[in-house]
Amino acid sequence: EDTTARRKDAHLDLCATGDVEPGQNSTLLECVRLVHCAMPEMAVEDVDLRTPFLGKTLSAPLLVTGMTGGTERAGTVNRDLARLAERHGLAFGVGSQRAMAEDASRAASYQVRQVAPTVALLGNIGLYQAVRLGVDGARRLMDAIGADGLALHLNAGQELTQPEGDRDFRGGYDVVESLVRAFGDRLMVKETGCGIGPDVARRLADLGVRNIDVSGLGGTSWVRVEQLRAKGMQAELGAEFSAWGIPTAAALATVRRAVGPDLRLVASGGIRTGLEAAKVLALGADLAGMALPLFRAQQAGGFEGAEAVLGVILAGLRQALVLTGSRSCAELRQRPRVVTGELKDWLAAL
Numbered sequence: 001e002d003t004t005a006r007r008k009d010a011h012l013d014l015c016a017t018g019d020v021e022p023g024q025n026s027t028l029l030e031c032v033r034l035v036h037c038a039m040p041e042m043a044v045e046d047v048d049l050r051t052p053f054l055g056k057t058l059s060a061p062l063l064v065t066g067m068t069g070g071t072e073r074a075g076t077v078n079r080d081l082a083r084l085a086e087r088h089g090l091a092f093g094v095g096s097q098r099a100m101a102e103d104a105s106r107a108a109s110y111q112v113r114q115v116a117p118t119v120a121l122l123g124n125i126g127l128y129q130a131v132r133l134g135v136d137g138a139r140r141l142m143d144a145i146g147a148d149g150l151a152l153h154l155n156a157g158q159e160l161t162q163p164e165g166d167r168d169f170r171g172g173y174d175v176v177e178s179l180v181r182a183f184g185d186r187l188m189v190k191e192t193g194c195g196i197g198p199d200v201a202r203r204l205a206d207l208g209v210r211n212i213d214v215s216g217l218g219g220t221s222w223v224r225v226e227q228l229r230a231k232g233m234q235a236e237l238g239a240e241f242s243a244w245g246i247p248t249a250a251a252l253a254t255v256r257r258a259v260g261p262d263l264r265l266v267a268s269g270g271i272r273t274g275l276e277a278a279k280v281l282a283l284g285a286d287l288a289g290m291a292l293p294l295f296r297a298q299q300a301g302g303f304e305g306a307e308a309v310l311g312v313i314l315a316g317l318r319q320a321l322v323l324t325g326s327r328s329c330a331e332l333r334q335r336p337r338v339v340t341g342e343l344k345d346w347l348a349a350l
């Protein structure tokens with residue numbers, strides 16, 4: 001096996017069972033309280049979660065964020081979770097398509113259209129792979145899997161913790177600019193668990209980026225994943241920076257404030273329950289994104305295991321809307337909310 005595929009398999013093993021969500025990290029969503037409405041005056045079935053995304057209409061404002069591809073095991077994860085997204089009307093992203101860019105025989109593990117013909121589907125490449133691939137290479141990767149959009153991932157924290165990772169982060173905005181010109185509102189820029197803050201978001205928006213997944217701190221830590229693989233100095237640095245990042249709630253609220261109402265914002269990084277999804281929707285996210293909980297549920301119980309976990313999340317989200325007296329995400333956004341503690345400090349500083 002080549003090194004990209006081998007590294008990906010080690011990543012999957014660590015994410016399936018390792019301590020990749022350091023306990024000291026928080027999304028700061030515990031600092032957000034939605035306000036109970038004792039008289040909702042609505043039925044659960046009145047909740048309408050439909051949300052536009054990538055030219056399609058989702059049944060619920062949830063994105064299974066990009067995780068994997070390149071190996072047989074990864075192919076099973078992609079097909080199970082894409083089928084789940086198709087059945088429940090969520091959006092779905094494949095993981096980094098670097099493995100198929102390097103070796104076309106790996107493409108099958110990213111193919112989900114046979115099980116998810118209508119799902120809103122995102123391809124995925126890293127910012128610095130995009131430099132090497134160019135716009136045409138990126139378009140070929142998208143077309144090869146029938147994707148509706150392309151997620152461009154940022155992961156400087158992870159790269160610096162990888163012995164073989166990138167050390168030169170210059171020229172990123174130029175790459176984004178060329179991809180925006182090619183893909184327009186089909187392009188999404190995402191982090192991978194360290195968060196996009198308001199200054200970066202504003203520059204991306206100025207370049208024409210229309211979709212951002214803030215992917216903040218509080219869930220899967222890729223610095224921690226690399227720490228668990230590393231030795232020597234890299235392992236020490238990984239431990240030191242495992243809590244590095246902008247907590248998801250802080251990234252989301254400050255980015256929304258910075259970019260205004262029209263940019264499509266996904267909040268991922270540590271979203272684990274329907275109530276947490278409701279909180280990010282109330283704070284201004286258009287969609288909540290999740291990776292690790294659905295991956296783990298799939299690893300433990302296949303499609304049915306993932307569907308059971310998703311069922312609880314969807315029920316919790318609906319319950320939060322009913323208990324705030326909200327028929328839709330737009331109404332939820334109008335409801336009062338209480339912001340306390342450290343999140344207030346972030347909102348004051350950024």
Ligand code: FNR
Nearest residue numbers: 015065067095096153192219220269270290291292
């Ligand atoms: C990821 N993530 C990720 N992101 C990306 O853009 N390209 C990728 O290839 C991967 N690979 C990947 C594998 C696995 C197993 C996990 C759990 C995650 C990051 C992911 O999309 C998301 O941004 C973060 O994981 C934060 O969300 P959670 O996991 O805290 O819900």
